[in-house]
Amino acid sequence: MDIKNIVLIGSGNVATNLGFACVQNGFTIQQVFSRNLEHGQELAKKLNSAAISSIQEISTKADLYIICIKDSAIAELSKNFRSGKLVVHTSGSVHIDEISEISPNFGVFYPLDTFSKEHKQDFKNIPICIEANTKQNEIILSGFASVFSDNITFMDSAKRAKVHLAAIFASNFTNYLYSVAENLLIENGVSFNIIRPLIQTTAKKVLIDSPQKVQTGPAVRNDTTIIEKHLELLKTKPELYELYKTISELINKSANEQL
């Protein structure tokens, strides 16, 4: 089966990035479904597509339906949407079977990246985790994925959920730590720019090495003098005080377990 026409279910960060990548690779986005018609229209316009806001309007004529909505909204969609065609979701943590009622042909197309509407991602190096309910659908889906990325992995739902969990630590939580640093700098009249090179170096180091191996800082050295000074600086910010203390203890513990 050849995929040409796609319906995009959702209009958020993943839908936007995937929509652009589809169009760039010659696919047609037949419709963009969004509960929020305005958001849907905004994206549909950019993709030369049509926006719809009710499930009943979803065309039956597309070749592939890609669900890119909040995990908590998938259950509701699953109650109301029926298709005979291939339907996939793009979530790290939703089990493949959660969309099994929608169609006899279903699967998962999970791009392991962090997407923002503002940053269009090149999918070439993004790992795409694939799962499908039949061998044939798996073949169709991996053919489709290979148009976008050179990095395709077959993975069941249990394993994918754990990969997603790891991604939360490595990306969402990491970004939060960047924003903690940003706030500490700004309130001391220092530009976030001063720390941008360090962030890049820290990320680049683990391109080759294991993070455990390249861990540096007062916690891994057990330099209690610095740790005490830092806790003193954080004493007016109880949440960051606790976070600093907790992560330092975990780093130290992890280093001792390595010995």
Next chain:
Amino acid sequence: MDIKNIVLIGSGNVATNLGFACVQNGFTIQQVFSRNLEHGQELAKKLNSAAISSIQEISTKADLYIICIKDSAIAELSKNFRSGKLVVHTSGSVHIDEISEISPNFGVFYPLDTFSKEHKQDFKNIPICIEANTKQNEIILSGFASVFSDNITFMDSAKRAKVHLAAIFASNFTNYLYSVAENLLIENGVSFNIIRPLIQTTAKKVLIDSPQKVQTGPAVRNDTTIIEKHLELLKTKPELYELYKTISELINKSANEQL
């Protein structure tokens, strides 16, 4: 005053990287001091220098003495080492006055980066924070720093301590989260490679944008369905369970404060 001969006090990650950068830029490392003579000899050999392990052996004839030892060891050095020449330390969190007894000429040369012996850093883009006890020493020190980096900032000890604290969050703690991800992947039979592109994307996003602006993930969306699933996956790891919960709450709180 022209700096030519340098004594490096320390043989760890900072001393190694700084030593190589000095030699590359035409300076002579006259001596490498290390309590651990073997470590000192290892570095001294690479820098075409001489290793010493007692403070009394430190030459009086160098132009600059760079202290690259643990913060907690600086106090002891300060009691036993005397010089008339320019003496600087390289620590983020040690107050300039903590080395004031060593010499009438003292300062701070703090390169804001994470150093490992195994990764030789190019100092060109590394921000170097400078502080000195006199205007004249400040001029000498900034002249010296400008040989290495295009990014020099004058900063007093109080501000530097806060920049260092921000760096701990943005780099050491971030790297720890990478290692949490690595462990979660490995114990599920997935290579850390799958998450390396995501780590790079996450870091690159904040090259231009504010981290607060590009925060993604279940916590910022308040997607409690995923958060509950992840906590369930972590229930056998109480420390990571708490860490996940704490950071998710902080992300959510921070997002709400932005509204």
